[in-house]
Amino acid sequence: MMVDLEERVSELENWTDGKGLILCGAAETFCSGSDLNAVRAISNPQDGMKMSMFMQNTLTRLLRLPLISVALVEGRALGGGAELTTACDFRLMASDSVIQFVHKHMGLVPGWGGGARLVRIVGSQNALKLLGGALKVDPKLGLQIGLADGVVEDAQTVEAPGSHLEQAEKWLGTYIKGPAPVIQAVKKVVLSGRELPLSEALKTEMGVFGTVWGGPANLQALASKSKHK
Numbered sequence: 668m669m670v671d672l673e674e675r676v677s678e679l680e681n682w683t684d685g686k687g688l689i690l691c692g693a694a695e696t697f698c699s700g701s702d703l704n705a706v707r708a709i710s711n712p713q714d715g716m717k718m719s720m721f722m723q724n725t726l727t728r729l730l731r732l733p734l735i736s737v738a739l740v741e742g743r744a745l746g747g748g749a750e751l752t753t754a755c756d757f758r759l760m761a762s763d764s765v766i767q768f769v770h771k772h773m774g775l776v777p778g779w780g781g782g783a784r785l786v787r788i789v790g791s792q793n794a795l796k797l798l799g800g801a802l803k804v805d806p807k808l809g810l811q812i813g814l815a816d817g818v819v820e821d822a823q824t825v826e827a828p829g830s831h832l833e834q835a836e837k838w839l840g841t842y843i844k845g846p847a848p849v850i851q852a853v854k855k856v857v858l859s860g861r862e863l864p865l866s867e868a869l870k871t872e873m874g875v876f877g878t879v880w881g882g883p884a885n886l887q888a889l890a891s892k893s894k895h896k
């Protein structure tokens with residue numbers, strides 16, 4: 668799974684006209700973490716560090732894709748699976764889903780970069796509670812602390828506007844409407860603001876601005892004298 672994920676990220680890095688990405692699991696489970704059978708075979712500090720380095724690299728590259736990404740959490744996101752959700756820009760949770768950093772119960776802490784990212788998403792107080800208590804985060808708690816950005820309704824219920832995936836596509840559609848170069852620029856500006864010290868982020872923003880200023884979408888908008896009512 669880890670190698671497969673790295674390969675998919677490499678493919679996405681070459682997707683030049685992409686705008687959005689939805690990461691979801693199969694068989695009603697988002698991801699139950701690292702393969703426990705494989706983990707047993709590499710349960711020494713040296714191999715653990717190698718796995719940590721590999722997964723941090725893969726998930727950092729996933730988060731830095733110039734695409735707006737959503738983790739669609741159905742069922743459980745446990746351990747490394749919970750870390751995986753933090754490598755997307757947004758998280759949408761199904762009504763019966765749970766995100767749980769179970770690392771403490773495994774005698775571990777996050778090692779795929781999920782601890783550092785969690786602090787940036789929910790703040791250090793909430794991150795300490797989630798990791799220290801190995802708390803089960805349901806959609807209600809997820810929305811309350813900012814780990815979840817929305818809830819998708821069960822497809823069986825009358826109010827549900829389509830499957831979970833269709834709802835996620837609709838939700839993401841709001842944020843990726845428009846030309847790919849502009850949406851990619853939006854992501855790059857937010858990413859630099861999120862990751863870099865202010866002076867560097869400002870420089871990056873200027874560079875990204877230069878790629879869209881006077882570009883096709885900008886010139887078309889100017890020519891159409893659009894109003895923003």
Ligand SMILES: CCC(=O)SCCNC(=O)CCNC(=O)[C@H](O)C(C)(C)COP(=O)(O)OP(=O)(O)OC[C@H]1O[C@@H](n2cnc3c(N)ncnc32)[C@H](O)[C@@H]1OP(=O)(O)O
Binds near residue numbers: 703
């Ligand atoms: C980076 C740190 C980490 O990620 S440490 C890993 C943290 N994850 C875990 O400890 C997951 C432990 N598993 C569970 O809690 C349950 O299997 C969950 C995921 C809740 C599913 O429960 P349930 O619906 O009852 O199904 P089940 O237990 O019968 O599982 C079906 C088969 O899948 C397997 N499975 C599940 N998770 C893993 C995993 N992480 N690695 C390896 N195998 C896993 C189960 O063992 C089970 O296999 P089998 O059918 O008994 O052969």
